[in-house]
Amino acid sequence: MKEVLLEIRNLQTHFKTDEGEARAVNGVDLKVPKGETLGLVGESGCGKSVTALSIMRLVPEPPGRIIGGEIIFDGQDILKLREAEMRRMRGNTLSMIFQEPMTAMNPVYRIGSQMAEVIQLHQKVSKKEAMDRALDMLHKVGIPDPKQRLREYPHQISGGMRQRVLIAMALSSHPKMVIADEPTTALDVTIQAQILDLMNQLKEEMGTSNLLITHDLGVIFEMAQWVAVMYAGKIVEYAAVSDLFSQPLHPYTTGLMNSIPQIDQPVPKDKMLRSIPGMVPSLFDLLEGCTFQDRCNHVFDRCRREEPGLADLGSGHMVRCWLHG
Amino acid sequence: MMILGPAHASPENIATMRELMGLDHSIPVQFIHYMGQLLKGDLGYSYHAGSPVSQELLRRFPATFELTTFAFVLMVLCSLPLGVVSGYYRNKTPDNVISVFTVMGLSMPTFWFGLLLIYIFFYKLGLAPPPMGRLSPDVAFPPRVTGLLLVDTLLNGDLKAFLSAFHQLILPGVTLAFFNLAIIVRTLKADLIETLEEDYIRTARAMGIGVKKVLLRHAFRNALLPTVTMIGAIYGSLLGGAVLTEVVFSWPGVGMYAVQSIRYLDYAGLQGFIIFYVIIFALITLLVDISYRWIDPRVQLD
Structure with missing residues (x-):
């Protein structure tokens, strides 16, 4: 594996709710190598977005709180930084793109003014120069007639265009890493492909590392070099993309793969797609043993007694399962 | 009867008066006549004031305008910062302190609060001038140009009269502002809290913009819309006559006129006031x- 830009060790982020303490992120470990993309995949509510917000240190507090762990970014533990230092990092060396481009821009300011504000925040340039750089960035993300766009308000452009603007804004200070939380989920399919291509192209051009959060394994296959599968607040499998797709080890990963329709294979007679039986466990009082035990086809005694650790099977392929422990 | 007084209320005089006021016609005819005159800007004749209603309202409006605009400026200047502080420190000490004051303002009737201010600042402390209208009795009125005393005294170059007019404004202005302050602070606070949950606030934070700047530049303007509606409604209702406050401070504005019209059973005056409002x-x-x-x-806007 290449040099690591971001390493998370045993991250725990909890939320106080009326029903008790929700352990949204319950001991996450992962690594993002320099210049590569890690896909973080899992179903809704498994803690993907909270992991991302924890890295940005933007978990709403209260009710949320980072209880423990380390987030080593570019050689320093960002959980130990003061807020002012963290603020200088956000949008500068560490950027984030969100899921909903429609609501992610301030409706009352012009696009140019919002972009220039961010550029001036991190780069010591005049307003005019900031506008020029904003124009360059809009050009770079393939927005037609960028000069005109700068003068427009967010509601005047489409969702796909808005996501491009947000990408331009996030990349305007040449960050070392971009976190993208379901960046294409809210867009229609053709636009999705365009945005993903754009992100890949910019990653190559600018040499950034990406953490791409999605529930879509297809997107991971297209975009990522590494993949982490998350379940109930923990990483259950971590591997190079090719390894994971050729040889998924964790029963949850296998389940996810089986629930994807395959266009080149005959449909099974009994049903169209196989889903994973059961429900995600409660985040309030987690089970003893493996979190996946109630939905697993291979469950045996040990799974109910002890929780498996994340075991390294060589070549960076790690899995949290007693079948492979 | 009321207008003529018992001494002159002979049957002949009453009949003449009825004719003069148009009361000898049927009600629909009276109504149509009134509406017709209204379209021409004629609000009828006020017997108690001895002048046409529209003329009386226009004569008094500057007094009300001056008072309510003063109160309005005071109110906006205080409420916006208070609302922002409240929204930012929700449920913490600054918010709680502000809430205590705003609830006090909201729950005290204006006439009571006005009287309280007069009692403390005029009667006990002697800081404020007596609540007797727009100028101290020993100061001469400036020649009428705009009808606004703060403006007219300056145009006249009379600094003493200007200061007197300003002093007279303070207590009634504070009275009016205090009551309405609470409504604005609470609206702004609620909208600010809601706005701070928006996606674009999170984007701004993720781009590295600091909490204070996010609050003042990104959240404030978005939260302002419902507050502006509220402020406008309050200003409108104040301009239409701050009835109770004008009475307590003997302020010769349109609100006072409405009260006098009621007291003298002067329909034309009251009706005129309502239409004006x-x-x-x-x-x-x-x-x-x-x-x-x-x-x-x-x-x-199209």
């Missing part, structure tokens, strides 16, 4: 709607 209110609402365009670019 409605027109002012509608005008202010229109201005508020137009101002949306400036606050929120998504609002289209």
Whole structure:
């Protein structure tokens, strides 16, 4: 594996709710190598977005709180930084793109003014120069007639265009890493492909590392070099993309793969797609043993007694399962 | 009867008066006549004031305008910062302290609060001038140009009269502002809290913008829209006559005129006042709607 830009060790982020303490992120470990993309995949509510917000240190507090762990970014533990230092990092060396481009821009300011504000925040340039750089960035993300766009308000452009603007804004200070939380989920399919291509192209051009959060394994296959599968607040499998797709080890990963329709294979007679039986466990009082035990086809005694650790099977392929422990 | 007084209320005089006031016609005829005159801007004749209603309202309006605008400026200057502080420190000490004051303002009737201010600042402490209208009795009125004393005294170069007019404004102005302050602070606070949950606030934070700047530049303007509606409505209702406050401070404005009209059973005066109030209110609402365009670019005026 290449040099690591971001390493998370045993991250725990909890939320106080009326029903008790929700352990949204319950001991996450992962690594993002320099210049590569890690896909973080899992179903809704498994803690993907909270992991991302924890890295940005933007978990709403209260009710949320980072209880423990380390987030080593570019050689320093960002959980130990003061807020002012963290603020200088956000949008500068560490950027984030969100899921909903429609609501992610301030409706009352012009696009140019919002972009220039961010550029001036991190780069010591005049307003005019900031506008020029904003124009360059809009050009770079393939927005037609960028000069005109700068003068427009967010509601005047489409969702796909808005996501491009947000990408331009996030990349305007040449960050070392971009976190993208379901960046294409809210867009229609053709636009999705365009945005993903754009992100890949910019990653190559600018040499950034990406953490791409999605529930879509297809997107991971297209975009990522590494993949982490998350379940109930923990990483259950971590591997190079090719390894994971050729040889998924964790029963949850296998389940996810089986629930994807395959266009080149005959449909099974009994049903169209196989889903994973059961429900995600409660985040309030987690089970003893493996979190996946109630939905697993291979469950045996040990799974109910002890929780498996994340075991390294060589070549960076790690899995949290007693079948492979 | 009321107008003539018992001494002159002979049957002949009453009949003449009825004819003069148009009361000898049927009610529909009276109504049509009134509406017809209204379209020409004639609000009828006020017997108790001895002048046409419209003339009386116009004569008194500057007094009300001056008082309510003063109160309005005071109110906006205090409420916006208080609302922002409240929204930012929700449920913490600053918010709680502000809440105590705003609830006090909201739950005290204006006439009571006005009397309280007079009692403390005029009677006990002697800081404020007596609540006797727009100028101290020993100061001469400036020649009428705009009808606004703060302006007219300056045009006249009479600094002493200007200061007197300003002093007279303070207590009634504070009275009016205090009551309405609470409503604005609470609206702004609620909208600010809601706005701070928006996606674009999170984007701004993720781009590295600091909490204070996010609050003042990104959240404030978005939270302002409902507050501006509220402020406009309050200003409109104040301009239509701050009835109780004007009475407590013997302020010779349109609100006072309405009260006197009621006291003298002067229908024309009261009706005129109500129509005047409605027109002012509608005008202010229109201005508020137009101002949306400036606050929120998504609002289209067409």
